[in-house]
Amino acid sequence: MSQTWEPAVRATQARQHGVVSRRQVLAAGARDVDVERLLRRRTWARALPGVYVDHTGPLSWEQRAWAATLLHDPAALAGASSLRAFGIRTGAAEERAPIDLVVAHARRVDDPPGVRTRRLRDFDAQVQSHLSPPRQRLEPAVLTVASSARDDDRAVAVLADACQLGRTTPDRLSAALASMTRLPRRRLLVDVVADVAAGTMSPLERRYLRDVERAHALPPAQRQVRAVAGGAIVYRDVVVGDHGVLIELDGRLGHELAADRWRDLERDLESLASGAVTLRAGWRQVLEPCRLARVVASVLAARGWTGSLRACPRCRNDDRGGSSAPGAEDPPLSVR
Template identity: 45%
Template sequence: MFLGVEERSEDRGSFAELRGWQAGAFSRAQAVAHGITDKVLLGRRRARQLQRVHRGVYVDFTGPLPWETRMWAAWLACGPEAALTGPTALRRYGVAGNWRDERIHVALPHSRRVDPKSGVIVTRHRNLSSLVQASREPPTVRLEVALLITAAAGEDVSRRAAVLFDACRQRRTTPSRLLAELDSLPELPGRRILQRILAEADEGVQSFLEQAYLRRVERAHGLPRARRQVRAVDEGVVVYRDSEYPPYDVIVELDGQAGHLDSASRWRDMTRDNAAATSGKLTLRFGYQLVSEPCLAASQVAAALQFRGWPGTPCPCSPTCSLAR
């Protein structure tokens, strides 16, 4: 029964099961296939027993629409050839992140056109079918495709890097898989920037702060190349060092503010540093100040490396660099 109306359908499953699977959303075509007429739909709308979301798409309740219902409604409105993409796809995949965009992002084949829909962002792609994880319902572009599209739309380089670094740090994908998928998106804007970010991720960089250290401290000042994300065992617990210079037993740890404000995190960091010290290793720890003062950080790292036997000399990154004085 649908709001007192008998369903008739030869399809598998009842109309109630279909609506439940689609978070309450359904299309007119689905309703008709189950024996629900336009007259019934109109009557139920007038009785405020359901509401129309888009043309030909309804939900079987009134009131605010949850995100999942809006997602299904957008896909139904765009048609079966559509696929979820961008931040919407990442939310469906369960990728942790600050997906502030509440709009539903839907991809269509390049030849398709649809009328504008409230709260829906539509993009068109050539060869969309080759980008889709068809086994998912509703169809969704592959995880790597969604990550690259979302990163490319970032308002600045740091946001683009954060999207890709965070997914790799969560072990949801790898830089090599993302680089390979980038070849399937030849028209994606900012490809060169994304390639550079992924090349750094492939070296072990996992955050914007680590990227800033690599570019603005290590490379810019001619410091030796560190190993990234070095696995170590501390009292039986596996830890990963952000950057380590093995020949000189110097470790550089980078603390993003979000993860190191609480006392438990600070105590864990001190315990890790102390364990490194007892094994003869020197730990330098930096926060976001290295973004604004990379030359000072470079001079401190260079001094530690030289103290431990590095025969090199850091080079100034510019005429105003403190190392040039």
Template identity: 45%
Template sequence: MEHSGDAKQPFDHDGMVRLRDEIQGGVISRRQLRDLHAQDHDIRRLVRNRELTAIHPGVYVGHTGIPTWGQRAWAAVLACWPAALSGRSALPKPPERAPIEVMIPTSRTISAPDGVIVRRRARFDGYVDWSAYPPRQLLAEAAIDAASEAGGVNEAFALLADLVRAKAVRAAALVEALRRRPRMRDRRLLGELLADLNDGACSVLEREYLRRVERAHGLPAGERQVADSIAGTPIERDVIYAAYGLVVELDGRAFHGSAAARDADHARDLDATVARNLRTVRLTFGQVLGDPCRTAARVGELLRRGGWSGEVAPCSACLADSAP
């Protein structure tokens, strides 16, 4: 049996257009239409005239073409209302082709519409940005959820590091979000990733250098992501051992970048040597991941030439290679 709107109130068609197109990216729900005094025959007419096309049961988009990601996101939230985007769907750059992830309170149980993943969350009301369009999980919370669902350690770290490097969220906020998840799967691993972020490692290659080369071999702790300038041009150094006159740049670009980019890098290195007496070495994925022990030995030798009095310590891989 069909339900009728309030026949005493005329359908606010202009209000529908404003809500659908100016606020919700071209999407509106049946519930909202009813709040605008639409009766069932009004909705049938809008669908017949192609002003509305069903995208989920009870949710409509204002055209007959392929919905955009934003329209799919609005439709998922409205279909599961009250709900909010969550996980990867709540990040600044969500995956365009993946299902839309939404969260609802644990007090509710619903069937997920097609193309939507529904997660029930005890941490709901206080962890949603209701001022966002559409509403979404707070960014630090969403990042932790997304990292826990990543396909591996490097993917999880890259996801978190990209957000911190873009200044979308602070590492401290991620640490606090994880602290509130005492029973989360892989919590210890995520804690280690966030500790590396707090230590300044802001890419997968930087983290691997920190772990496999510097820490594993007892090298002195470098300063990371250091703001600098050469000939008035601001730059950011990956790792500086200032006391020993050494800069380590970690070159993770595919195919080493263009010839012009290589020339610019080496010109900056030369300027730093002349103006600041800072020697610069550039390390690649192969040197850090493929041969970290040899790389540590060479960096240690450069540090000793700069006055470091320590010794490069053998890591477990070094010891295994030297075993009879």
């Protein structure tokens, strides 16, 4: 015979991936003996102390996330766990990773295995408690993950992915960063957010901007420029519009299939027919920034640029250690 509290509890479990807390069960009108009966019958299983799940098998990441936030309620997913809940790919928690939480600074909590909690002084400002499950706001979560990235390229990828998915903007990241004065690697993140605002949407694009274009005083370019090619909307990575030069920065992954190469060639031909020239560079070329800068400068000069290429510190080191001019064994620029 159905108990009067059961519909309310089932509705709560449906919202929480099958997870419910003792507090929620009692608030619906059940008693501890009802909970014990469900556990004995193996209808429910203990996920964490005072938190139950409606099956006896392994818990999914979503169920572990709900169990952790209910254990320390009021609490919110934080950092990489928050990114996963928001659907952000880069920097998000993996399936079996510990659940990261935040709680108010005045609280003290004991974490079971698989849960990591830190305290926030501005808990109410940084947390969206109305979301399911509650989580740290996207901007501070993204910045927290980027600040702990293993290297600069990974930090760029975390921030750029969140912006590219349309979940946030460089302006919102910059505003959040202004209030996070104690964040590790904050100076780097200020620079990275500025680069993302300038249009760099990948680590490769940022390296080109920093090590090739800026370091050698090449003309400032536009980035992620919307265009039509072959009847389809495309986005040009780097456009030096005054001189009709397009620079496409292709990472190895996603640009190796024959179909991708044909599309690239067709777009290049369309650009050439319209009076523009396309240069293609991958990681191999961008990791030789001085040589790439010379190639780009030569093409720009042939198309009317009257500026001068500036030698960067790496160029000067190359000059002391021997010439880095391309030899017969070097691959052409278009080889990746």
